[in-house]
Amino acid sequence: MRFASHRDIARAVERGVRRAGLPIAYSAGFTPHPKISYAGAAPTGAASEAEYLEISLTRACAVSEVRGRLDAALPDGIDVIEVLQAPPSLGALPLEASLWEVVLPGVSPDDAARAAGEFLACEALEVERLTNKGTRRVDARAAVITMETDRCAATRGDAGNAILRMVVRHVIPAVRPDDILAALRRLAALAPSSPPLVTRLAQGALSAEAVGAATADVGLTLPEPWQPGPQPHGRGTPGGQQLEITRTGGAALAAATRRDVACDQLPRGAEGPLRPSAPGSLTGDSPDARQRATRHRVQR
C-alpha cells in the first residue's frame, strides 16, 4: 500500500466497511457518503504503521467485532490494529508529530550520521517542492525535532543501507519526509542507489521537554497508551525514547497500518519460494506490522 494515494486508501476502506457489513452511517443529502474521516494521511509513496481514522456507526458494536471484521475485509496491506469506542472526535487526538523511518539504499551509516549532524546544525533549510499550484518553498529544518541514524542497522542484516529515524512536527504547510530528504541530498550530497523507503512508525503528541530540548536524543513522547486493558509487552524504540499513544475518543476509532505491500503481497497464496529474500529487497524481512506497533507501546 506504500504506493497507494490517500484517495485510494479511502476508497479501499469504504469498500472494506461495506464488505465487513458494518452498520456505517451515511451523511445526509443528495449524495450520501459514508461517514469516515482521517487524520493526517501519509503521503503517496510512504508506508505507515500508524494511521488513524474514525468511522461513525448507526448502532453500538463491540470493538473487537469491528476490528476483526474490518481487518478481515480490508485488502492485504491494510491492517486494523486497534479499535476504540469513545466520545471525543478524531480531531481531539493530539497528533502533533510523526516518527518516520527512512531506509537509504546504498548509503553508509557513517555518511548518513554525518548528514544528519549537518542537517541538525543548520538554522533553517528551505527546499522547493512542485505542487499542482506551482513550486512551494518550505523550511525542512524547522519541522524536524530529532534525527538520528539506526546504529544497529548493520547487525540487523541491513548492511549497505543507512536507516534514519526522525521526529517531524506536523506543520502547515506540511513538511514531508521527501522535503527533508531533498534537503539532505542538497546539504550532504546523500545519494541513495535507489529510491529511499519511507515508513511512518508512529504519530503522537510532543512532550514539553521534547519541544524545548535541543539534543537529538529527546523526541516524540506519546503519553498514556491509547488502549486500556491488558498491557502489551512494551519495549523502548530502537532510538531509546519511549513512545505512548494517547487514549482518546471518537465514535469508533481505528488505528490502521498501510504497510508496504511487498512484505505480504508477493507471497500471498503461494508459500515460501516467492518471498523476496534477495539482498536487494528491503522490505521482505520487515516484522509484522502488528508486532511493530506493539513495540512502540509502553508498559505502564
Add this chain to the structure above:
Amino acid sequence: MGAESVYARLEPLLPLVSKPIQYVGGEVNSVVKDWDATDVRWALMYPDAYEVGIPNQGVQILYEVLNGRDGVLAERTYSVWPDLEHLMREHAVPQFTLEGHRPVRAFDVLGVSFATELGYTNLLTALDLAGIPLSAADRGERDPVVLAGGHAAFNPEPIAEFIDGAVLGDGEQAVLAITELIKGWKRAGRPGGRDGLLTDLATRGGVYVPRFYDVDYLPDGRIRRVAPNRPGVPHTVAKHTVMDLDDWAYPRRPLVPVHESVHERFSVEIFRGCTRGCRFCQAGMITRPVRERSITTIGDMVEQGVAASGFGEVGLLSLSSADHSEINEIAKGLADRYEGANLGLSLPSTRVDAFNVTLANELSRGGRRSGLTFAPEGGTERMRKVINKMVTEDDLIRTVTTAYGSGWRQVKLYFMCGLPTETDEDVVAIADLARKVIKAGREATGRRDIRCTVSIGAFVPKPHTPFQWAAQADHETVDARLRSLGGALRAAPGYGRAVGYRYHDGKPSIVEGLLSRGDRRVSEVIRSAWADGARFDGWSEHFSFERWERCAREALAGEPVDLDWYTTRERDYSEVLPWDHLDAGLDRDWLWQDWQDSIDPSGAREVEDCRWTPCFDCGVCPAMGTEIQTGPTGVTLLPLPTVPARTGG
C-alpha cells in the same frame, strides 16, 4: 523458463513512475495459485492502461472461469505506461503479471482481449517487453501461445503476423476447451512441438490460426482467395456461443482495485446479444442471438457480487438493457431490495424510449438525478432510417420531456458523423434537435437551468455489419461537418449555455478504420508505427495521425494499396473481404441486402427486431445452432430468501 517473481527488481522503479499502485496487484478477489501445482497457465491481458482494463468484463469472467478449475492458473497483465516501459527496458524487467509478478513469457498462453483495434500497438509493446518474438513465425517451444479474443478478433487479419490464434465469440467454454487441448498436449510430451499444438487448436479447439491459411491477392490489390494450407483445417472458422448464461453466472467475485478505475461499479450482464439491427453496430451483429440471463440469476449475482466486492454501485449491463423481457421486474425488484442501503443502481440507457426514463426513475428512487444518456445516432429522420435506428423526432422529444419532467437536469445525446449517404445538412440538423430538446425541457420544468450535451464522433465501418462495404468518410469531411455543427450550436440565441458540445475529430477514426477493415498487409504498418513509437493509440495525448499516415505510406510502398484504399473506398459485392472466412453466423447475402436497403435512393427500408416480429433470416440461428432466449419467467425478486442487513443513517 523460470516463473520467479520480478517484484524485487520492479519495486525500486515504482517510486519513479506515475500512479505506481496500478503495478502492485493485490486487488480484493484476485487469486494467486501455486505455480507448480498447475498444468496449464494463462496470462490474460487487456491491452490498455490498468485503469481502463481492470473493469473489463471479458477478462474478469475468463479469469474466474479459469481459476475455478483445478490445475489451471490465470494471472492478469495490463499495458504499462511509457514511463515504466522505459525503466523496464533500462533495468531488464520483463512484462509481468499482477498476481505473482511473474514474467509473461513463462506462461503457456497469453490471451489478449481486444475491445478496440487501437490496442494493437500495445500488444507489440507487451510482447517485446516479455521477450516474446513479435512475429508468431519466430516463436519457439518456450514462448506462450498468443491468442486474441474480444470483438476486434472478428477480423484479426491486421495482427495475423503477431498472434498465433484468434478466438471468435464467447470465451467461457472456449478457454476451457483450449485448456484441455494444451493439457493433453503437454502430458503427451508435446507431440509435434508448437506446430502440433497449433494444429490441435485449429482442428479441434475452434481456434483460428492465421498461419494455416494462405491469402492470395489480385493485381489490383484486392484479395483473390483465402484458403487453408494444410489438411484438417476448416475453410471457415465459426464463432463460439454460450447458450445458457445462467450456467455461466460470472463474475461472482469481481476484482476490486485499490487504484481508481474508469468504472467504479459492479457490472452484471443481464443479457448478451442484440437484434435491434442498427446497421453500424458490430457488437449487435456479432453477438446474436439474444440470450437473457434470468431475473433470479441476476438478483443472486447482484447480491453476491456486492457482498464480495463492497462496490457502492451496480450497473445492469448489456447492449440495450431496457430490452430485457423482465427489465421492469428487475428494476423494481432491485430498487425494493436495496431501498435505504445506499447502493446505486444504473442502466446504460442508450435507446431513445420514454420507457427508459421510467426505468431510470425506478433505479434512482430517492437518489440524485443528474444526467441521462440517449443515442439517436443520426441528426435527421432520413439518417436514422439509413442506420436502422427507428426513432422519430417525436419519440425523442417525448422521451426528453419525460426525463426533464421527472427531475433529470441533464440529457446527453450521442451522434455519429460520416455515416453512409450523410450530407452536411444531416449533421447541422443536430443543432435544431438540441434546441427542440432544450425547449421541450424548459416547457416541462418551467426552469432554465436544464442542459443538453451533444456528443459526436466519427463513424467507422466495421466487419460483419451491413456497412462493412461502405466508404468511410475522410477526416477532412468529418472535421468540416463537426465545425459546422459547433458553429450552429453556438449561433442559437438563448440556447448557447444550455447546450454542451463534445466531439472526437476524424483523424483517429481513419486509423481505427484501417485497423478494423485491414488485411494481413496492415501488419507491417502496425509494426512500423509501433517501432516509430506508437503506444496507447486510444489516448489522444499519445496518438499521432502524422506517424500512422507516414508509416502506412512507407510500409505499403510496394503494394497497390494505401491508407485511403483501406478506409474511404467502397467495396462491392464480389470483393473477397479479409474476414469472409471468419463466420459470425450472419448470412453474407442478408448483410448485402441490408446494406442495399439502407442506401436505396428511394429511401432506406427498415428492419424490425426479431424478438417481437418474425425472423428476418440474418442467418445466425441456423448457422450456429442457436436460438433466441428470452423471458418472461414470471419470477419476482421479492419476497427474498434472505434479507440483507439494512443500513442507513
